[in-house]
Amino acid sequence: MLSKSEIKLITSLKQKKYRLQHQLFAAEGKKIILELLKSKLQLHQLFTTTLEFDVPDVLQTIITPKELNRISFLKTPNTALAVFKIPKPQPIDFSKLIVALDDVRDPGNLGTIIRLCDWFGVTDLVCNLETVECYNPKVIQATMGSITRVNVSYLNLESFLSSNKASQVFGAFMDGENMFEINLPSSGILVLGNEANGISKEVASQITQRISIPRFGELQATESLNVANAAAILLSEFKRRTATET
Template identity: 60%
Template sequence: MISKRQIKIITSLHQKKYRKSTGLFVAEGKKVIQEFLNSNFELDTLFTTDESLFAFNPKVTLISEAELKKISFLKTPNKTLALFKISEVAAAETEGLIVALDAIRDPGNLGTIIRLCDWFGVKQLVCSETTVDCYNPKVIQATMGSLTRVNVLYTNLSTYLSKTNLPVFGAFMDGENVYKANLPKDGILVMGNEANGVSDEISNLITEKIAIPRFGDMQQTESLNVAMATGILLNEFKRVDF
C-alpha cells in the first residue's frame, strides 16, 4: 500500500522547488533504478508492482498497478518507481574534456547530452543556472542511468569560463569546420540554447568557434538539434585519443 501523503510527495517532485525542499528525485523502470542502486546515490523508497524485481531490498513497497499509475510520470508506467536522495555535487574537474551548457531548456536534450558525456568519457558537465534541472523526471529517464557517472555542476557560466585556463570552444554556425580544426584533449566545449545558440555574454569568452558543416545539396537546413550536434562534436574531440 502507498499512503495519500506519499502520493502527494511523489507527484510534487515534477517541480524543482519540491525536489529541492525534499532532497528527493524520481527514477522509473528497472534498468534506470538498478543503475542508481549500483551507484553512490542513496535509495529512499522503492515502489513496485512486481516484488520479484527487487526481492532482496528492504526498502521495497509492493503496490498495485492502479497505485503506480497515480505516482508515475510516464504515460505507460514501467512496473517500478523509486525515490532517491539528491547527492552532493563533487568538486569540479579542471582537466580533460568538459562540456558546458548555456541555457539548455529541453529535458530530453539535457538527458541525451548526459548520456553522450557518459558514452564519450566526459566526466564533467557544467550547466548555466538557466539550464533545466538534471533531476527533472524527464531528464532522469532520458539519461538511462548515465547521471550516475557524470558530475553535473550548476553555476554562473560566465564566471566559470572567465576563470578557466582551458581553451574554450563554442558551437556556432559560422565557426571553423570542426573536421579541419586542431582539437586538444583538454578543453571546454560550450553548447548553446536550442533557439538562440550561445548567448552574447558567453560568446565573448569563447576562444575558438567551431561548426559542423552542412553537406546537403540545398544546404537549407537551419540547424541541428543541440544534442545531436553535441554527439558529433564530442566524436571529433575524442578522435585525438586514437
C-alpha cells in the same frame, strides 16, 4: 500501501522547487532503477508492483498498479518507481574535456547529452542556471542510467568561464571554424547553446574558439542541427583526436 503523505511527496518531485527542497528525485522503470541501484546513489524509497529488487525490506513498498498510476510521471506506468537522494556535485576535473550548456531547455536533449557524455568519457557537465534541471523526471528517463556516471554542476556559466583562464573555451556556432581544420585538445571546455537561440552574448564573450560542424549538402539549406546531434558529432571528433594523436 501508499500513504497520503507519500503520494504528495512523490508527485511533488515533478517540480524542481520540491526536488531541491527535499533533495530527492524519482526514476521509473526496472531497467533504470537497477542501473541507479548499482551506483553510489542513495535510495530513499522504492515502490514496486512486483518483488524483483534486491533492496532491504524497509526501503521497499509493494503497491498496486493503481497506486503506481497515481504517483507515476509516465503516460504508461512501468512496474516500479524509485525515489533517490540527489547527490552532491563533485569537484570539476579541469584536466579533461568538460561540456558546458548555456540554456538547454528540452529535457530530452539534456538527457541525451548526459548519455553522450557518458559514452565519450566526459565526466563533467556544467550547466547555466537556466538549463533544465537534470533531476527532472523526463531527463532521468532519457539518460538511461548515465546520470550516475556524469557529474552535473549548475552555476553561473559566464563567471565560471571567465574565472578559468587556463582552459581553452570552444563554442559551437553556425559560423565558427570548421572543426576538422583546427586543433582540438584533450582538455578544455566545449560550450553548446540554446535550442533556438544558440549561445548567449554574455557567454559568447568568454569563448576563445568558435567552431562549427561543416555542412555537406549541396543546397546548404538545412537550417541547423539539433543540439544533441551537434554534441554527438563534436564529442566524437574531440575524442577521435585524443585517441589518434597520442
